[in-house]
Amino acid sequence: MISLACELAGVQLSNPILMASGTFGFGKPYAALYPLDKLGGIVTKGLTLQARPGNTGTRVFETDSGLINSIGLENPGIPTFLEREWEEMMQYGTAIIVNLGGGSIREYAEGAMLITEASRESKKNGRRAVDMIELNISCPNVKEGGLQYGVDTDRAREVVRAVRMATDLPLLVKLSPSARDLTEMARMCEAEGADGLSLINTIQAMAIDIRKKRSVFDGLYAGLSGPAIKPIALRMVHQVSHAVDIPVIGIGGIASAEDILEFIMAGAAAVQIGTYNFMRLRAGAALEDELRELMAQEGIRSLDEIRGII
Amino acid sequence: MANVLVNNKLAPDIYQLTVEGEYHASMGQFYMLRCWGAFPVLSRPISVHDINEGTISFLYRVSGTGTRLLSQLKPGNQLQLEGPLGRGFPEPEGRTAIIGGGMGIAPLLLAARRLPDSRVFLGFAGDPFAVSAFHAIHADVHVVSGGTIADYVEPSEYDTILACGPVPLMELLAHRTKGTGAKLFFSVEKRMACGIGACSGCTVRIDGVNRRVCVEGPVFSAGEVDFHDLLSL
Ligand SMILES: Cc1cc2nc3c(=O)[nH]c(=O)nc-3n(C[C@H](O)[C@H](O)[C@H](O)COP(=O)(O)OP(=O)(O)OC[C@H]3O[C@@H](n4cnc5c(N)ncnc54)[C@H](O)[C@@H]3O)c2cc1C
Ligand SMILES: Cc1cc2nc3c(=O)[nH]c(=O)nc-3n(C[C@H](O)[C@H](O)[C@H](O)COP(=O)(O)O)c2cc1C
Ligand code: FES
Numbered sequence: 372m373i374s375l376a377c378e379l380a381g382v383q384l385s386n387p388i389l390m391a392s393g394t395f396g397f398g399k400p401y402a403a404l405y406p407l408d409k410l411g412g413i414v415t416k417g418l419t420l421q422a423r424p425g426n427t428g429t430r431v432f433e434t435d436s437g438l439i440n441s442i443g444l445e446n447p448g449i450p451t452f453l454e455r456e457w458e459e460m461m462q463y464g465t466a467i468i469v470n471l472g473g474g475s476i477r478e479y480a481e482g483a484m485l486i487t488e489a490s491r492e493s494k495k496n497g498r499r500a501v502d503m504i505e506l507n508i509s510c511p512n513v514k515e516g517g518l519q520y521g522v523d524t525d526r527a528r529e530v531v532r533a534v535r536m537a538t539d540l541p542l543l544v545k546l547s548p549s550a551r552d553l554t555e556m557a558r559m560c561e562a563e564g565a566d567g568l569s570l571i572n573t574i575q576a577m578a579i580d581i582r583k584k585r586s587v588f589d590g591l592y593a594g595l596s597g598p599a600i601k602p603i604a605l606r607m608v609h610q611v612s613h614a615v616d617i618p619v620i621g622i623g624g625i626a627s628a629e630d631i632l633e634f635i636m637a638g639a640a641a642v643q644i645g646t647y648n649f650m651r652l653r654a655g656a657a658l659e660d661e662l663r664e665l666m667a668q669e670g671i672r673s674l675d676e677i678r679g680i681i
Numbered sequence: 682m683a684n685v686l687v688n689n690k691l692a693p694d695i696y697q698l699t700v701e702g703e704y705h706a707s708m709g710q711f712y713m714l715r716c717w718g719a720f721p722v723l724s725r726p727i728s729v730h731d732i733n734e735g736t737i738s739f740l741y742r743v744s745g746t747g748t749r750l751l752s753q754l755k756p757g758n759q760l761q762l763e764g765p766l767g768r769g770f771p772e773p774e775g776r777t778a779i780i781g782g783g784m785g786i787a788p789l790l791l792a793a794r795r796l797p798d799s800r801v802f803l804g805f806a807g808d809p810f811a812v813s814a815f816h817a818i819h820a821d822v823h824v825v826s827g828g829t830i831a832d833y834v835e836p837s838e839y840d841t842i843l844a845c846g847p848v849p850l851m852e853l854l855a856h857r858t859k860g861t862g863a864k865l866f867f868s869v870e871k872r873m874a875c876g877i878g879a880c881s882g883c884t885v886r887i888d889g890v891n892r893r894v895c896v897e898g899p900v901f902s903a904g905e906v907d908f909h910d911l912l913s914l
Contacts, residue, residue, distance in 0.1 A: 396879040400896075404877075416881075424891060428913040431874040431882030433723050438874060445881045445891060589913070597722050626719055649874045650722055652713075652763055 373663050373672060377411075379618055379641050380541040380566035382502045384466055386411040386659050387641035387674065388631065391622055392470035392505065392545075393417060393442060394645040397456040398463055401648070405656035412466030414643060415452070417507050419472045420482040422448035428589035432578050437599030437624075438646050439576050441588040444472050449482050453489045461493070466502040468543070476533045479506070483537035490540060504540050506531065506565075509547030509572035518575070521547035524559050531563045543620065545569040546611070548600075553607060554614040561615045569620040569643065570611060571604045597646040598624045605637050612638025612679060626650065628661040632669075638679035682759040686736060688752070692810035694743040696752050697730065700762065704729075704737040708792040709769025709843075709868050709900045713876040714739070714751060716760035721746050726873050726895070728788035728845075729765065731814070737762075740787040740811055766876055767899050770866055775840025778802060778863075780854065782830055782846025786811060788868055792843055793819045800839075804830025804846070829853065837861040843900075844868075848911050855903040865903035869894060869911055885910040 375386035385408075390401075392414040398407055407413065425445025432439045447455070452469075460467050469486050473479035483504060490501035508530055509521035520530045531544055542564070548571040550556040557568055573594025578587040586592075604623020612619040621639030625631060626647040634642050647654050671677055687699040706712075706729045713724040725747040730740040743752050754760060770792055777799040781789045786803050793801050793815055801822040803812055808826060815822045825833055831850060836842060836858040844854055845868040858865040871894040874882040878896035885894055886907035892898060 394875070394880060396881075400875065400877040400879040425881060425884070427886075427910065429872060430884065431872050431880065433721060433872075436720060436722060438722055440874070440880070440882060442881050445884070598719060646722065646874075649876075649880065650719060650724075652875070652877065 373666050375659060375663065375674065377641065377674070379620070380503060380543065382466060382541055384411040384641065386662075388655070388658050388662070389414055389466070389468065389620065389641060389643045390648065390655060391643035391645035392507065393440075394648045397452070398460055401652070401655060402463060405653055407655070408464035409659055410465045410655050411641065412468055412502065413460070413463065414468040414470050414505055415460075416446055417444050417470045417472040418446050418449050418452050418482065419444060419474065420449055420478045420485070422446065422451060426588070426590050429587050432587050432593070434578065434595070434599065437595050437597040438649070439578055439588075439593045439595050440573065441590050441593035443590065446472075449485050453485070457489065461499040467499070468503040468505050469501050470505045470507050470545070471534070472507045473530075476529055479530055480533040480537040483534045487538040487540055501540055503543055503566075504534070504538055505543040505545050505569055506534050507545045507572070509545050509549070518547055518549060521572070522549050522551055524550075524552060524556050527556060528559050528563060531560055531565060535564045541566045543567040543569050545572055547572050548574050548603065548607060554610060557611045557615050561617050565617060567618040567620060567640070568611060568615065569622055571600070571607055571623045574600055574603065596624070598626050600624045601630065605633060608634055608639050609637040609681065628658060628665040631658070631662055632665065632677070635674050636677050636679070636681050638681070640678070683762050685754045685756055685758045685760060687756060688754045690752075692808065695740070695810045696743065697738055697740050697811065698751060698754065699736050699738040700760070701736060703735060704732055704765070706732060706737070706765035706791075707769040708795055709788050710765040710767050711788075711899060712739070712762045712764030712766065713873075714760060714762060716754055716758065717750050723747075723874055724761070724763065724876065725751070726766075726876055728868070728899075729791055730787050731790045731794065740790070742784050763876065767895055768897060770843045770868070770900050773799070773841035773843060776838065777841045777843065778834055778839045780804075780830060780834055780842060780844040780846070782850040785844070785846030785850070785868070786815075788845050789843070790814055790818070793822070802830050802834050804828075804833070804850075831857060836863045836865075839863045842866070848908060852908055855906070858903060866900050867903060868899045869901060869906070870899065870914065871911065872914055
């Protein structure tokens, strides 16, 4: 049988298929549908130090082959996550990656410290640690923080440096397609000690309600995901993975085993599945086997054979 | 995958879809329906209209791409049903009114079936549709077309009111029920992506707290629902 086991930023994964932040909650809604130990890992909903109520008005809007969301980082805050959700997530038997958001450098750093302490405590008690932190400097849906750090390399450097200082956990940085210079951004993260990169986050987008003569979203712009963004994401993953030596996790519109192979050929070490979870609630239960079948058909024995061949 | 038994047009753009299988759902719950591949991207939330031995049915209006695809289903075709989802109507206490406006009658047939002692009010802007099924299973059904159905119900005569319909009707009912002893519960709509509580895309503010329509709803106690959130579908 083809093995899909792999190592990512020093963490052993059963396969390279992870569930993307914001599309999987804290796992629980899907745990009711299928066993989550099939997954390579779960990335939590974006967490900030303080709880956030998220945006008002319309939050999800379907487009041709895509989805625009304006959730606005609604989350219970890191302390509440650690108290109420973390315990249950540990039981799922898959890698847990905490997606970290923030409104200021200080909030990011304190959040990272809290997660790191909790992880250390958990490990000391013989239980699962947090496997990685995914630093989100690319959320287009919040006014402060989020994307403002993801566009400019110098501003991003401050956040990455502060969080790197605050944690000894493996650190991924999630990049925005809005970065002014994507390869410069990626190289900066590598130089600052990131263990890997995730890309892409949603693409800033808009929809207008012509009858109400206003934007569909209270926040004017929102983030586009889904099959519509795949070709752009693929190009960016290709570009970045050839510019750095740390692993790159490919994200954006992946909706089949074929798509996964495309991202691996473009240079991705692993992938994340986002919007596809909504199109097919049991996607996570099936994709690993579908990938194996496709590889067998194509005569690919290991993903290492094809990684970055383009 | 489930098997389509019937997909009948009941009125212009109004269809009843009946699917084979043993289904268990409470009144007011919904399913995510899908009979296509990757496009359109999202599945469609549709309330349970009725459940009988060996079948479940849905009543829907063709209002866009997804419901048009549903309307093209033929007996023997397959579709995907994910559910039952959400929290439906509570078991009512005392004298109960069931009030539906337009397409809002969809989730109320099951309620009428399960609450034979209730009074049922169905209001339509134009010609009524799908009301014969209500008459067939319930003795006390009032159908009105034109005006607002709220004018035909005196909230103070009831202990519990279960309702579904357009937002202005819900607002009016909430307003008129205030100060009476009646408890008002209504089913609301909001755009959904996952339908299972994973994305926080369907929230509505109630008593100042975000509630996900797909898990904590779609039925809410009238309380302090923020209608702005509902209008911005
Ligand atoms: C809990 C719940 C129960 C529902 N029950 C019924 C029912 O029993 N019968 C019925 O006819 N309709 C019902 N609806 C509304 C139904 O979901 C929409 O009419 C349908 O999604 C429209 O899809 P479309 O592709 O035809 O329209 P389009 O306008 O092409 O849809 C575009 C997008 O907007 C979403 N959307 C459009 N209108 C609505 C709406 N009113 N509510 C939520 N999302 C919407 C669609 O899901 C889709 O993602 C219910 C909605 C909810 C939330
Ligand atoms: C509803 C929704 C919520 C999201 N929330 C977050 C988030 O909290 N943090 C984050 O880093 N990315 C978030 N994302 C972005 C996804 O993780 C992913 O990067 C993006 O959707 C592209 O992948 P996809 O096309 O497979 O969905 C969200 C996406 C969606 C659709
Ligand atoms: S639709 Fe995703 S949480 Fe309700």
